[in-house]
Amino acid sequence: MHSYLFYPIILRILGQGKTGNQQFFSDQDDLPEVSVIMSLYNEEKVIQEKMERLLALNYPKEKIHLFIGSDCSSDRTNEIVQSFADQDARIRFFPFEERRGKPGVVNDIAEAALNQLGKRKDHIFLVTDANVMPEPSTLKNLVRHFKNEEISLVDANMVNVGMKAEGISKSEKQYVSNEVQMKNWEGKIWKKMIGPFGGFYVIRSNYFSKVPPRYLVDDFYITMRLFEQNGNAINDLEAICYEAVSHDMSEEYKRKARISAGNFQNLKTFKGLLWPFWKGLGFAFLSHKVLRWLGPFFLILLILSGSLLAIYGSMFYRLFFGSIGLLLIGIPLLDTLLKKINVNIFLFRSVTYFNMMNVALFQGFINYLKGITTNVWQPPKRN
Numbered sequence: 001m002h003s004y005l006f007y008p009i010i011l012r013i014l015g016q017g018k019t020g021n022q023q024f025f026s027d028q029d030d031l032p033e034v035s036v037i038m039s040l041y042n043e044e045k046v047i048q049e050k051m052e053r054l055l056a057l058n059y060p061k062e063k064i065h066l067f068i069g070s071d072c073s074s075d076r077t078n079e080i081v082q083s084f085a086d087q088d089a090r091i092r093f094f095p096f097e098e099r100r101g102k103p104g105v106v107n108d109i110a111e112a113a114l115n116q117l118g119k120r121k122d123h124i125f126l127v128t129d130a131n132v133m134p135e136p137s138t139l140k141n142l143v144r145h146f147k148n149e150e151i152s153l154v155d156a157n158m159v160n161v162g163m164k165a166e167g168i169s170k171s172e173k174q175y176v177s178n179e180v181q182m183k184n185w186e187g188k189i190w191k192k193m194i195g196p197f198g199g200f201y202v203i204r205s206n207y208f209s210k211v212p213p214r215y216l217v218d219d220f221y222i223t224m225r226l227f228e229q230n231g232n233a234i235n236d237l238e239a240i241c242y243e244a245v246s247h248d249m250s251e252e253y254k255r256k257a258r259i260s261a262g263n264f265q266n267l268k269t270f271k272g273l274l275w276p277f278w279k280g281l282g283f284a285f286l287s288h289k290v291l292r293w294l295g296p297f298f299l300i301l302l303i304l305s306g307s308l309l310a311i312y313g314s315m316f317y318r319l320f321f322g323s324i325g326l327l328l329i330g331i332p333l334l335d336t337l338l339k340k341i342n343v344n345i346f347l348f349r350s351v352t353y354f355n356m357m358n359v360a361l362f363q364g365f366i367n368y369l370k371g372i373t374t375n376v377w378q379p380p381k382r383n
Helices: 002-015 047-055 077-085 102-117 138-147 169-190 218-228 249-274 280-293 295-312 315-340 346-370
Strands: 033-040 064-071 091-096 123-128 153-161 200-204 233-244
Touching: 002 169, 002 280, 033 047, 033 102, 047 077, 064 077, 064 102, 077 091, 091 102, 102 123, 102 218, 123 138, 138 153, 138 200, 138 233, 153 169, 169 233, 169 280, 169 346, 200 218, 218 233, 218 249, 249 280, 249 346, 280 295, 280 346, 295 315, 295 346, 315 346
Parallel strands: 033 064, 033 123, 064 091, 153 233
Antiparallel strands: 123 200, 153 200
């Protein structure tokens, strides 16, 4: 209840009247150099548009350098990116011949960018994914915050597109929209936004940290290392980019289970940042992330304690246990049956989505306990 209800209310109250960072670069200022860091694997459906959008960004052309790595793609990704690189000297393309996973590719191309432009506060990394499409002004809206030397990382406003009533896309969009707003409040209140979405964010190159082998959630790892260095992270709602939302429950389950395993990797690594838990970073980390990651265990305890109370307690507890069964089993079952006749009720789908998300979190924990042997990934199906 705290993570999903009370914490957002607390953020809303504490965020009232706070404007966030107001120190911006103007059009007359000498803007910092930006290195685009992008890892690819079999992105032929989206990479043409992504490259066109990156090259059309409203930012001084001579200040943008593109470092793009392909993780042994087997479709037309390499061919498409190479065609852009042949026409633009700012693009350095690394078609790696061995699959290692996104973090390994990001580490290598980031090192190439540092070797060329240096590790300094006025050299900015734009870390982005192939399927996230920025508006022309997005990069400038992000980078403008680095006029303030206290700002180390800025995340974009992720807007989901392509919703369909028959899938989970509306529930996913609602979840992402709530996450964006919460991250924005965290940045305004404490300058401690708990992790970017990872699809389009900027970070000072001197705060960038290489991600260890077999780590699954690179953007969260990089952000928490930044906090260990006393860096600050915020979100800019005016820096808009678009991502096609997921419709397929099974695809989203696999993605969230993978992220969950990476979350527990990061929890073990950064558990020290939870203290003191009543102050900015610790309170946000516990409330926004850790309690959610532990959600499946709370639900299991709820079922066990509810069943005992139903057996040995009063009628109230029997009704309470029945309501638990309705939420965890009844509504998802009804939603599945209604979906077969093309009836889609948003409330029912959202309950199904919430349950799926918690099962995926539990699956991720089991995968973490078994040991993560590889961080090689498959991109989700693109619409």
